[in-house]
Amino acid sequence: xxxxxxxxxxxxxxxxxxxxxxxxxxxxxxxxxxxxxxxxxxxxxxxxxxxxxxxxxxxxxxxxxxxxxxxxxxxxxxxxxxxxxxxxxxxxxxxxxxxxxxxxxxxxxxxxxxxxxxxxxxxxxxxxxxxxxxxxxxxxxxxxxxxxxxxxxxxxxxxxxxxxxxxxxxxxxxxxxxxxxxxxxxxxxxxxxxxxxxxxxxxxxxxxxxxxxxxxxxxxxxxxxxxxxxxxxxxxxxxxxxxxxxxxxxxxxxxxxxxxxxxxxxxxxxxxxxxxxxxxxxxxxxxxxxxxxxxxxxxxxxxxxxxxxxxxxxxxxxxxxxxxxxxxxxxxxxxxxxxxxxxxxxx
Amino acid sequence: xxxxxxxxxxxxxxxxxxxxxxxxxxxxxxxxxxxxxxxxxxxxxxxxxxxxxxxxxxxxxxxxxxxxxxxxxxxxxxxxxxxxxxxxxxxxxxxxxxxxxxxxxxxxxxxxxxxxxxxxxxxxxxxxxxxxxxxxxxxxxxxxxxxxxxxxxxxxxxxxxxxxxxxxxxxxxxxxxxxxxxxxxxxxxxxxxxxxxxxxxxxxxxxxxxxxxxxxxxxxxxxxxxxxxxxxxxxxxxxxxxxxxxxxxxxxxxxxxxxxxxxxxxxxxxxxxxxxxxxxxxxxxxxxxxxxxxxxxxxxxxxxxxxxxxxxxxxxxxxxxxxxxxxxxxxxxxxxxxxxxxxxxxx
Numbered sequence: 248x249x250x251x252x253x254x255x256x257x258x259x260x261x262x263x264x265x266x267x268x269x270x271x272x273x274x275x276x277x278x279x280x281x282x283x284x285x286x287x288x289x290x291x292x293x294x295x296x297x298x299x300x301x302x303x304x305x306x307x308x309x310x311x312x313x314x315x316x317x318x319x320x321x322x323x324x325x326x327x328x329x330x331x332x333x334x335x336x337x338x339x340x341x342x343x344x345x346x347x348x349x350x351x352x353x354x355x356x357x358x359x360x361x362x363x364x365x366x367x368x369x370x371x372x373x374x375x376x377x378x379x380x381x382x383x384x385x386x387x388x389x390x391x392x393x394x395x396x397x398x399x400x401x402x403x404x405x406x407x408x409x410x411x412x413x414x415x416x417x418x419x420x421x422x423x424x425x426x427x428x429x430x431x432x433x434x435x436x437x438x439x440x441x442x443x444x445x446x447x448x449x450x451x452x453x454x455x456x457x458x459x460x461x462x463x464x465x466x467x468x469x470x471x472x473x474x475x476x477x478x479x480x481x482x483x484x485x486x487x488x489x490x491x492x493x494x495x496x497x498x499x500x501x502x503x504x505x506x507x508x509x510x511x512x513x514x515x516x517x518x519x520x521x522x523x524x525x526x527x528x529x530x531x532x533x534x535x536x537x538x539x540x541x542x543x544x545x546x547x548x549x550x551x552x553x554x555x556x557x558x559x560x561x562x563x564x565x566x567x568x569x570x571x572x573x574x575x576x577x578x579x580x581x582x583x584x585x586x587x588x589x590x591x592x593x594x
Numbered sequence: 595x596x597x598x599x600x601x602x603x604x605x606x607x608x609x610x611x612x613x614x615x616x617x618x619x620x621x622x623x624x625x626x627x628x629x630x631x632x633x634x635x636x637x638x639x640x641x642x643x644x645x646x647x648x649x650x651x652x653x654x655x656x657x658x659x660x661x662x663x664x665x666x667x668x669x670x671x672x673x674x675x676x677x678x679x680x681x682x683x684x685x686x687x688x689x690x691x692x693x694x695x696x697x698x699x700x701x702x703x704x705x706x707x708x709x710x711x712x713x714x715x716x717x718x719x720x721x722x723x724x725x726x727x728x729x730x731x732x733x734x735x736x737x738x739x740x741x742x743x744x745x746x747x748x749x750x751x752x753x754x755x756x757x758x759x760x761x762x763x764x765x766x767x768x769x770x771x772x773x774x775x776x777x778x779x780x781x782x783x784x785x786x787x788x789x790x791x792x793x794x795x796x797x798x799x800x801x802x803x804x805x806x807x808x809x810x811x812x813x814x815x816x817x818x819x820x821x822x823x824x825x826x827x828x829x830x831x832x833x834x835x836x837x838x839x840x841x842x843x844x845x846x847x848x849x850x851x852x853x854x855x856x857x858x859x860x861x862x863x864x865x866x867x868x869x870x871x872x873x874x875x876x877x878x879x880x881x882x883x884x885x886x887x888x889x890x891x892x893x894x895x896x897x898x899x900x901x902x903x904x905x906x907x908x909x910x911x912x913x914x915x916x917x918x919x920x921x922x923x924x925x926x927x928x929x930x931x932x933x934x935x936x937x938x939x940x941x
Contacts, residue, residue, distance in 0.1 A: 390833045391832055392833075393832030393833065393861075393864050449801065451800055451801075451802065452800070453797075453798055453799070453800055454796065454797055454798070454799050454836055454837045454840060455833070455834060457801045457836040457837075458832060458834075458835070482882075485738055485739075485740030485885065485886050486737045486738035486739075486740065486802070486806060486843075487802060487805075488840070488882075488885070489804040489805060489837065489839045489840030489841075489843070490801045490804075490836065491836075493801060493835065494836075496835055496836070514740075517740050519740065520740055534878075535829075538830060538832065538835070539832050
């Protein structure tokens with residue numbers, strides 16, 4: 248992203264970059280979402296792609312061997328694919344060793360850890376290279392202080408998981424930067440961390456340190472600087488609400504944007520749990536968020552209309568805006584609605 | 595505690611018992627709170643005490659060497675003291691090795707881990723004994739399912755940390771048992787776990803698994819069985835609210851009892867955070883708790899009046915009961931008020 252990183256005073260470590268994206272032996276585009284997300288949102292960090300024999304999926308980046316990528320300045324190979332089990336496939340190992348031998352670190356956000364793979368570990372140690380599992384939180388997180396910090400913060404919150412909180416935050420951060428505003432996207436999940444080049448996997452933090460991790464992620468910054476924070480889970484989620492509340496309290500947002508997918512009626516994977524409505528979601532986030540930032544407000548609503556055609560999407564955005572009295576936009580559909588949402592965030 | 599353990603179908607592991615309490619080289623009674631708590635609430639699990647040269651504090655239990663304790667049936671030595679740093683003092687090591695050599699496991703709930711002490715680890719391995727750090731959560735916690743479970747559950751919740759949630763739950767569980775009701779105290783912190791002989795340290799669980807840990811701690815049970823669950827933190831705490839919400843959602847309480855210390859005006863250690871009032875605490879816990887148990891209700895209020903004389907305490911309990919319209923008692927002061935609170939829990 249093209250945002251100013253000079254203001255970044257966070258203690259959160261930056262990932263080595265630029266990246267060579269690794270596509271494994273993937274033949275299904277759906278398994279390469281991380282690579283596509285990186286290409287779309289962090290294109291300037293991606294100098295090429297590499298894959299094993301048998302791969303048919305491409306991110307349409309220059310194809311470079313690890314050695315060529317290193318010569319062009321790459322510092323890390325990023326595993327940009329998943330497979331069904333979220334594991335490191337045996338067929339990838341020769342390519343990963345090649346990367347280490349070529350002088351690249353390896354970064355992964357999968358369930359199974361690079362650091363639990365003895366062969367990779369021994370090669371990395373011998374070559375002085377790093378294996379970075381972005382799902383592993385930093386070790387030096389403090390208990391939250393609750394202290395008010397300088398600078399501005401926006402948090403995307405949701406009626407559920409997996410409906411656009413990351414993309415909404417990315418689009419808003421990019422729109423802020425386009426208007427010349429000093430802004431950082433703050434990542435809280437593995438894909439976001441790869442895109443931002445830093446962040447904290449909030450779901451992997453020990454519960455006592457959850458709000459403290461959010462404070463660490465969004466430190467003091469200049470008065471006009473914005474942290475645009477990727478939300479996690481939902482306060483209404485029967486498993487993850489604690490993650491959402493720790494993130495809300497610790498990030499002390501001045502502004503929330505509520506994310507929702509029209510047509511979703513129940514919590515994903517929890518058919519006994521109806522989705523809360525948007526008004527209820529706004530109300531509960533403001534009530535709980537007020538505890539650490541009494542000035543919190545809701546700037547508007549982000550709807551994921553990827554399942555609708557343009558006409559139907561526009562009608563829905565307009566209706567929902569009238570109903571709620573707030574700006575309503577789909578950040579993936581640029582236009583006047585989205586600019587109004589940005590205006591309201593910055594108002 | 596004298597509660598029926600036959601119904602315990604929890605997957606949570608039981609600690610080896612009975613215990614020999616270890617008092618270290620303590621000369622300050624304040625550092626021996628865990629030992630006193632164990633004596634008062636789990637007397638039948640404690641067959642004696644042991645200490646190093648220099649100790650002046652006693653829990654008034656028979657003084658037994660580890661060998662004598664083992665001969666009388668003890669299965670573990672419990673470190674019942676803390677020192678300023680929460681570490682394992684060098685001067686304790688000979689006694690701890692003596693315990694392992696005598697055939698006892700060692701249990702501790704301190705910040706520093708038995709299993710991080712190489713000398714103890716090697717002796718324990720050689721003797722086939724266990725070093726149990728009760729602050730380490732089990733490895734097999736699942737993501738919460740949100741599924742309604744059989745049996746009844748009570749959770750103590752609070753306006754803040756450290757004001758009586760554990761003692762209130764212990765007193766209520768004991769009172770339920772006295773009335774012939776099948777009940778288990780469910781421990782969520784290290785001292786509670788030592789008292790109960792099992793439990794999960796909720797503050798040490800990875801955030802994503804917080805509600806799942808609470809589900810694991812309070813599994814399906816017979817329809818008339820009660821789990822009486824030790825609360826943690828407060829929904830209003832700027833650092834720990836996520837822990838409290840995960841515990842509330844996962845434990846799906848039918849009944850909450852709100853714990854408060856009269857005169858406390860701010861969150862402990864957070865002078866910028868005023869304490870919420872009791873009515874607000876009830877309202878927010880019921881609103882959030884309803885998500886996983888729509889039938890949740892507040893049975894009453896538990897006040898920690900340890901700082902007041904008997905007359906002042908009685909007046910305060912009566913006033914607060916009139917004000918709130920709920921039973922209000924100090925569980926440490928047995929009497930008609932407490933019996934009314936128990937009635938209301940079971941109603």
